[in-house]
Each structure stands twice: as C-alpha cells, then as structure tokens.
Amino acid sequence: MATLSLQHLDKIYDNKVQAVFDFNLDVKDGELIVLVGPSGCGKSTTLRMVAGLEDISTGHLLLDGKDITQTPAKDRDMAMVFQNYALYGHMTIYENMAFSLTLRKENPNVIHKKVLAAAEILGLTEQLNKKPAQLSGGQRQRVAMGRSIVRNPKVFLFDEPLSNLDAKLRGATRREILLLHKRLNATMLYVTHDQTEALTLADRIVCMSMGHVQQVGTPLELYDTPANLFVASFIGLPPMNFFDVTVGNGVLTSDVLNVPLTAEEQHALRAYAGKQIVLGVRPEDIVEQGQVLVNVFSNENLGMNTLVHGHIGSNDPSHKITCKLRGWCDYKAGDEVPVTFVRKHFFDKETTNAIRGEA
C-alpha cells in the first residue's frame, strides 16, 4: 500500500487552456479519496495526471515519498478502472484478468493463484470461462476491478466506474467497491460526478469546480460545513435553498423573509450587521410549523418524506424553496405551509465563502 502526494499540480494544454489549478492533496495509506464535481471541473484530468496518462504541466507527484512526476504510466505501479470497462471481447474473463500479468511474463501458476483469488473476492469464480459479452454491466465492471486487483498495485484509480450501470446495479456495485476497499485496505482515488457515490464511498472528498479545489474534507464535513456556495449547492440532494438576506438586529430580513437568529448565529454574523449575505437552508432542515409561509406549487411523496416545492412570498425564482418534510403530506398547489428553518448556513455574498460560526 502507499501514500500519494499531489503538490501544486497544474494542467495546461497546448492550446493554453488550463484544466487544473494548483491542486494539492496528501492521500494517506489505505485512504479512499473521491474527486467530485460537475462535468469539466478537472477531476478526470487530475486522475489521468496521477495515472501518467496526461503530462503534469507544473507541480510534483510523490508516491511513497518518491517523485514520480516524470515516470511513465507503466512504471507507476497504479491500476486504473475505466467507465467503459476496457475488456478484451475475444478473451475469457480468466484471460482478461490474467492479461497484464501474462504480458509481464509472470509464472503461469502464480498468475493462476492471483486470478482465482481476485475472482473469489469479486464473486466471479463461476464466470471465469465466459466472454465479457455474456456478463452484465456490473459483472463486467467487477472484471475490470479484478484485472486491477491481480496486479496488486500501490494505488487504485477509478474513473467514473459506475456511470454505465443502471441505478440498481450502481448501488450494488458501489457497495462492492466499498467492501473491496475495506478488504484490500488499498489506497484509492475515485472520480465521480455523483454526490451519492462520493458521500457513501469516501474517507475524504475533494470537491472541484472549474479546475480549482473547492473543499477537501470528510463527507460529513462537506455536508455539514460547506466551505462555500458551490460546495453547499453541489453536496446534498435535493440541493440547498439559498436566499439573499440582510443581517438585522437579531433577525435576517428580505422583502419576503423575516428569520429570527439565535444568539450563536448573531455572534457568528456580528461582522455582517446591516450587510447582505446569502442564507442557505437544506430542504431536510425545514420543519412544518413556524412563521415562514411557503406557497406550494407541487408535492412529491417519497414514502417516508414529502418534497414540497414552492416559493416564499412572490413567485420570483430567487424565492423558490424546496422542503423535505417528514411523513406523507398531501398539499395541493396554492396551499400555504408554515415552516421553520431549524438549521441555517451563511455565506458571504461577495466571496461566496461560508461565514463560520453558524449554528
């Protein structure tokens, strides 16, 4: 197993487009790091730089303290699992899994032991004589993982491995990856745009936008204390509600809102008295009963919860709100629901950074 250190990595393409800006990260031994962000944010580019498939424009990449910035991909002792499996269709599963070791001219008996062990871990023993076309998407992705496992690499790299699977299979394969990580205790870097994958798999998440790292932290840290508006809006489903408000005397006000502040919140916002800030409220932090009136325009029952979509005051898009209320609710369009914000997040309107000290 291994530690990985990404120091001030930049990626500038020949056409001068910069895809990654000053990426810094220290990956501990056995840690599962998830790079998450919207399409085009530079997460796959970063992974490919780590794998050696893209040149690093500036910065250093250290594996177990050894600089591997200029080391060719084949000598980096890393294994990558791709979204499209990249299996050889004419080979059996056994041959696919053994292929990298066969190329290295390893002892066939050793290869056999490694392939059987990997197949056992991944539940592929019964499939070894089949061809990839005879397997389901989830099984094929497991074969791709198996091909990585047999190499016993220092670092596993996953580039959106579940994106080709349907929702049910994605959930099952996600759990398998998690079990695999626990079993192998391997250092893993995992790229996804799916926040559910990020939250459920990661030891730590790196949230990226426009080539910049927005926040690095545990899933709970990113959910509970987002560093800025981007992270707050990206992490959480349904996404956080945002309102432009002015900090008053013990109260947040806008043309349609009047939200009282606790003593702790007042303390956190003392430097913003009289200024405009952004108030963020997660849909699940909204409960029925209170002074804020939500005009309902749609109601989605999810069984245990109900998503109530509406607006506060006017029909202005900036006044839209989504509430995740407990239980089964049967609100109709036009109903008014009184709610309370039990937990609030505050963001500086200019810098978009979180105002720390929120309750």
Added chain:
Amino acid sequence: MSMNEEQFIKRDRMRFTKNTLSSSLALLAILFNVFYFVSIYKSDVGSYYYNILIGASVLYNLVFMLVVFLSSEGVKGYNITFAYVLLAVGVLQILRIFLLPLRAHAAVVTINQQETVVMQTAQFIRVVVYLSASAVCCLVAGVAGIQKSRVLAAHMATLEQKVA
C-alpha cells in the same frame, strides 16, 4: 510453492486455459498438407494423374482440412473424441505415402517416345516429408489431447469429490 501444489495448480489452470498445443499442431498439420498437395500436382507427365485415385485424393484433401480444423477447435476445449480423430487422421496421412507418392515415384510414362519418371526423387522426398510432418503433427496433437483431457477429467473428478 511445494511440488504437489505446483502440480495441482498446473492441472487446475487447465480449467480456464485452452489446449493450444494440440490445436496449433492440428493447424500446422493442415499447413503441411497444403504444401503436400500443392507439390504433388506440380508435374507435367501427360495424363498419368487423370484417374479415379487423384479424384479421391483431391476430395480427401478437402475432407482432411475440414476434419482437422474442426478437431483443432475440439481439442482446444479438451474434447477427447476429437483427439482420437486426430490420431486416426494422422495414421491415414502415413498410409497416403504408400498410395499416390510411392506409386507415382515408381511409375514411368512415355512422352514423345521418351521414357519419363512420373515423380522424380527430389519431388518424392519433398511430398513424403510434407505428408510425414502432417502426420506427426496430427499424432502428437492427438496424443497430447488425449493425455491432457484425461488429466483434466481426473482433476475435475477430484474437485467434485472435494465439494461433495
């Protein structure tokens, strides 16, 4: 790894790998047979070859190639029946030496009032070598196929016993 373990793994590998030795040898046998029939018809001895034997020989070449190709696929998957077929075909290839090549080598025809040997010694040796090589390939492929199929069958039986 101990000797026993190595032997076990070697046998166990056969569950997932193909018998490429037998399969490749069978394909090689086809290749030598092609060399044979290309060589044997390359002669200008009037109407000597225009008889039923040569017709049967042409047909046999086609059947041989089909059967050996199918057998090469069969032995690849450790099918013992195809290994026996290869053995039989190998024996037939040897017998063929005593049919057409030997007779042609011994035959003399008169062309333009001159006695001419139908098959010169050099050509005879060449076609005998091709046929022999083809036969050896078939025989070795067959023997290897039988041996490996038996080993695999015994190994599978051991595994089934273990499971039971």
